[in-house]
Amino acid sequence: MRAQVINMFLGIWLMSSPAILGLEGTPASNAHIVGPVVASFALISWWEATRVVRLYNLPLGAWLVLAPWVLGYTASAAIANDMVIGILIMGLSLVKGKIDNTYGGGWRAVWHTNTPHANAARLQQDYTDKNREE
Amino acid sequence: MQEDTGIPPGWNYNPASWGQRMPIIILAIVGFLIAAYLALFQFKVISDVWEPFFGNDSRKILTSKTSQILPIPDAALGALGYIADAATGAIGGTKRWRTMPWIVIAFGLAVGPLGFISVLLVILQPVLYDAWCTLCLATAAISVVMIGPAMDEMLASLQYMKRVKDAGESKWKAFWGYKSIQGKVM
Known part of the structure; x- marks a missing residue:
């Protein structure tokens, strides 16, 4: 579950990063769209019966790694932000954690x-x- | 024979116990109260809306075109959604996953779309209006939190329906919880 707690905060970070890093235009919209979805999937997978939902964040993490090139980002802060967060999200969504029940x-x-x-x-x-x- | 605790076969706890359901019902009621407050603003019953962080943004979001896309304002629809969640969460006893699968499945289906629409609205706030609405974010968080804990009960009901099917009993009767089928399938 800890990995999915971190992923939720990464999603919330994405939501707020345009304001904090001063991103505008396409990179800002991408973060505003992907962030809440990542945070929601991560939050849903806190519970054991829905832990599998964490895997829905795999393609979203992959998209974040590709987005700077597909959408043609120019700001280096935006490129670094999406790629680093994307890789972290992918890695953490693979962590199943303990299932007690x-x-x-x-x-x-x-x-x-x-x-x-x-x-x-x-x-x-x-x-x-x-x-x-x- | 061990006492009938309502624990589904192959499980180690009962997802329909009150300890499992009460937190979701309370969350749904909190969600309803917030959504109802926002709806009162949208109906112009109250003239101001509480916004601790984002200045005039809440007003901007709550009076936006998106919020008026349907005949009644979106917060009012949300309030109805939370009431539906609270009601379908509260109806039935602690064995309802097999005595009344219809309400458990309705519960699961009520929680899902409410969460989905809430997340969609959270996305639209910054993308279309460049604004954030604190209480809207709070209700969205509540609606997403409810999804995980509601789904285990739905899983127990769906597994029960599968056993009914494999036993060759009427799925229709099992779904609506007919008396004649009670106890036939574990």
Whole structure:
């Protein structure tokens, strides 16, 4: 979770960086758009059941690394800001962190068969049936 | 047989317990109060809006074209959204992930779009109006905070629906929590 806390603050930094670094035009808009999205994805992935959402920040981090060249930034502060923050976001979004609770197999278990929740339910059912017979 | 604690099979806690749901309900009520306050300004019931950091910006945002894009001002819609979140968070007992999946899934679906629209509005503030509105940012943060903790309960309901399907029982009856299906699927 710590990595996603940092990523949230990196997103908030992006939101505020145009004002702090004095960026204008396209780099400012890019930071104003990407920042809140990164912060939101990071915040949602604080919780274990939605930890997977951290990966949505991978393409956003990659975009930040590419944006100065795709959008043709000229201010070196803007180029450095987007590239450094982008690399940090990508690295941190790969950190899964500890998962303490069990979730019956998670989201993929909603579609797949032979999942932890289905098996646990079967055991519970068998146990109940046996008790009823006795 | 162990006591029926309402813990879903394969889980180690119950996502529908009050300890899990109460913080979200409280957040939704706080979000409602802030949004309602902003809506009162937009309805011109109050003539001023509290803005500690950004001077005249809140006024600029709350009277912008975007905020009037729909027949009722956006903060009023937000207030309705928070009420929907609080209501769908509060309705039902601690086993509602299997006794009434419809409300849990409605809850998950109510929380999602509210968060999405809030983030969109946060983006539009600086991009279109070069302004920030403190209380709008606060409500947006609240709506995003609610998403994570709401989703575990939805996951438990969706897994339950999958077990219903695999057991060959009626998904329709399970979704609406018909009495006839209660207890048939763990």
